[in-house]
Amino acid sequence: MTVVSAMSSDFRNTLGPRFSLAAEADLRDLAKVLCSVVLSHDTPDTRACRLTNAKLPNKSFYSNSFRHLQIDDVGCKVWKRAAPLKCKIFCWLARKKRLPTNERRFRHHLCTSAVCPSCSQDEDVAHLLFRCPQAL
Numbered sequence: 001m002t003v004v005s006a007m008s009s010d011f012r013n014t015l016g017p018r019f020s021l022a023a024e025a026d027l028r029d030l031a032k033v034l035c036s037v038v039l040s041h042d043t044p045d046t047r048a049c050r051l052t053n054a055k056l057p058n059k060s061f062y063s064n065s066f067r068h069l070q071i072d073d074v075g076c077k078v079w080k081r082a083a084p085l086k087c088k089i090f091c092w093l094a095r096k097k098r099l100p101t102n103e104r105r106f107r108h109h110l111c112t113s114a115v116c117p118s119c120s121q122d123e124d125v126a127h128l129l130f131r132c133p134q135a136l
Helices: 003-008 021-034 058-065 073-080 085-095 102-107 125-131
Strands: none
Touching: 073 085
């Protein structure tokens, strides 16, 4: 969807079905700000490279925006594999230490203990996948 088509229609229909009260308030504030914006299909894209003055494609824009971030070589290998998407997501979450382990849940106050239910050690990603006797 282009910005012009979103602005000319009720773009709320393209968003998720349920909003929190805070999200509803933010959306109202955004709609007030966007009322003064005028867009048209006829306006040319004026983004240009500062060095060459050539048209700046989206790929270059995003590359420049995120060039300060480190490239995760393992992450690149995960996403390029021919595995099912759910396996890729699991590997990515494990790599980023974002799996819902008891240690992570305890840190976020979602459970009362970080201890593994199978043994007496704290359940982090490494324990869950490699060190727990039940995982082997």
